[in-house]
Amino acid sequence: MNNKPFSPVFAAGGIADQQLDSTEAKFQLSFKARLWRTGDRRWTLWLAYTQQNQWQVYNDKISRPFRETNYQPELFATFDPRLEWGGFRWRVLNVGYNHQSNGRADPLSRSWDRIVAEAAVERGNFVLLGRLWYRIPESADKDDNADISDYLGYGDLTAVYRWRGHTFKGMLRGNAGTGKGAGELTWSSPPLLGPLRLYAQLFSGYGESMIDYNWRQTTIGAGIALNDLP
DSSP: OOGGGGGGHHTTTTTOOOOSSOEEEEEEEEEEEEEEEETSEEEEOOOOOEEEEEOOOOGGGGTTTEEEEEEEEEEEEEOOOOOEEEEEEEEEEEEEEEEEOOOOOTTOOOOOOEEEEEEEEEEEEEEEEEEEEEOOOOOTTTTTTTTHHHOSSSEEEEEEEEETEEEEEEEEEEETTTTEEEEEEEEEEEOTTTBEEEEEEEEEEEESSSGTTTTTTEEEEEEEESSSOO
16 A cells, blocks of 8 residues: 555644555446537537545544545547448547546645547457547646656557456556556456446556556455446
């Protein structure tokens, strides 16, 4: 667990560093709303929002605080190329604006703004998604994490495969120049009770959350999802 970012806050308060638990709860809420669509349904404008929380719910010694909350609003346009080759169908091309931050003040503030382009192809039960992004520059006096691209890179690649109701997802991202990045493997079960599914997730690398963008860690978790993996 990364205690380092919180040391300045504890020091300012005249208290010793508080030990965080290596076991915590993580949950995510996401939604997407269509704002506009052409009559042929090839162009669509979307508004999306994702919130991810890391909660020290088992840490009663420090009153079970939320360790980190990340906010990610997005506005993007989707185009359906309707192209096929070699059994693959290209149905998604997204371009848009993405903001991600943890909503905190210095010295814990983390944020960046990006222009993101994404393409996805599918074949049967297999989907491959690739993203590239450009970070919108900030002035030196306002940039809380000037080296974030060294750790999170300039894009990611995600593969999704569905088999008999199970969904398997793998993600890779990184910066070839620095040799830093991350990988994530996720499995979700078929619906077990209404829409509820079991899932398990393994993450290793940098950027599991904004506060940890430059902290290498490996986490493993299991839980419940309200719907299938995207």
